[in-house]
Amino acid sequence: MAGAVAAKRSAVAAADKVKLSAREVRVFYGAAEALHGVTMDIMCNEVVAFIGPSGCGKTTFLRCFNRMNDTVAGARVTGTITIDGNDIYDSKMDVVLLRAKVGMVFQKPNPFPKSIFENVAYGPRLHGLAPNKAALEQIVEQSLRHAGLWDEVKDRLDVPGTALSGGQQQRLCIARAIAVSPDVILMDEPCSALDPIATGIIEDLITRLKQDYTIVIVTHNMQQAARVSDRIAFFHLGDLIEMGTTEQIFMLPKQKRTEDYVTGRYG
Numbered sequence: 001m002a003g004a005v006a007a008k009r010s011a012v013a014a015a016d017k018v019k020l021s022a023r024e025v026r027v028f029y030g031a032a033e034a035l036h037g038v039t040m041d042i043m044c045n046e047v048v049a050f051i052g053p054s055g056c057g058k059t060t061f062l063r064c065f066n067r068m069n070d071t072v073a074g075a076r077v078t079g080t081i082t083i084d085g086n087d088i089y090d091s092k093m094d095v096v097l098l099r100a101k102v103g104m105v106f107q108k109p110n111p112f113p114k115s116i117f118e119n120v121a122y123g124p125r126l127h128g129l130a131p132n133k134a135a136l137e138q139i140v141e142q143s144l145r146h147a148g149l150w151d152e153v154k155d156r157l158d159v160p161g162t163a164l165s166g167g168q169q170q171r172l173c174i175a176r177a178i179a180v181s182p183d184v185i186l187m188d189e190p191c192s193a194l195d196p197i198a199t200g201i202i203e204d205l206i207t208r209l210k211q212d213y214t215i216v217i218v219t220h221n222m223q224q225a226a227r228v229s230d231r232i233a234f235f236h237l238g239d240l241i242e243m244g245t246t247e248q249i250f251m252l253p254k255q256k257r258t259e260d261y262v263t264g265r266y267g
């Protein structure tokens with residue numbers, strides 16, 4: 001009993017801990033400023049949804065958390081972003097390790113043109129996480145189980161990942177992210193290419209994954225934001241307008257622009 005109480009207390013303590021912190025983050029594409037000084041904290045084991053009209057900067061901001069904007073010619077980020085208190089943009093930061101710690105799942109499932117097994121094994125091999133074949137097989141199985149895909153693929157691990165359905169491919173991409181032991185999973189409209197059943201499966205998965213990971217999701221789907229997120233950040237024209245609990249953003253938004261957006265008056 002004491003153990004259960006202690007475990008619960010440590011889970012609460014973890015949930016109170018800041019995982020990602022952004023201070024006055026601006027992003028420029030060439031001379032154009034796409035994000036105008038965004039400040040927020042994202043706590044351990046919470047699901048935060050970024051919402052807002054097209055072009056408001058959701059994806060641009062999401063991509064700051066694992067320095068994906070580094071890959072965009074002409075993109076420049078200012079301000080401070082930390083993970084567990086460590087500056088993501090520090091010159092000493094190992095970007096390959098950062099992207100393992102902060103995994104990403106994209107709008108369109110993008111498995112490698114390799115077998116299901118190899119899709120998941122690639123990252124652990126790259127990062128030297130498995131000392132031998134048995135350990136690698138175990139990581140692959142655990143990751144596929146965690147992503148809710150194991151039972152559907154365990155008898156055909158050698159078929160190409162691209163042969164799976166869209167929803168299965170997306171879960172394979174989640175397994176690939178999980179395989180390198182991330183702390184955070186960034187999801188950029190992960191269900192936009194999926195049918196409602198596959199979408200429901202991914203949403204259930206997000207709810208389960210938050211026990212182990214911090215999740216940041218960009219979505220255009222208000223119902224999805226309501227179903228999966230603990231907190232919501234509403235962006236408009238490159239500004240963070242408001243951030244609050246999912247209930248507060250939907251039931252009692254502080255800003256008129258948030259209210260207009262969540263009630264479908266624009267966007």
Ligand SMILES: Nc1ncnc2c1ncn2[C@@H]1O[C@H](COP(=O)(O)OP(=O)(O)OP(=O)(O)O)[C@@H](O)[C@H]1O
Nearest residue numbers: 029034052053054055056057058059060061072220
């Ligand atoms: N690679 C790029 N080069 C130049 N401008 C860009 C680039 N990517 C995004 N932008 C601009 O930055 C702004 C924010 O775009 P971003 O894609 O982050 O918005 P978003 O809210 O994610 O939009 P959507 O919901 O349509 O995906 C937009 O004005 C967009 O045109």
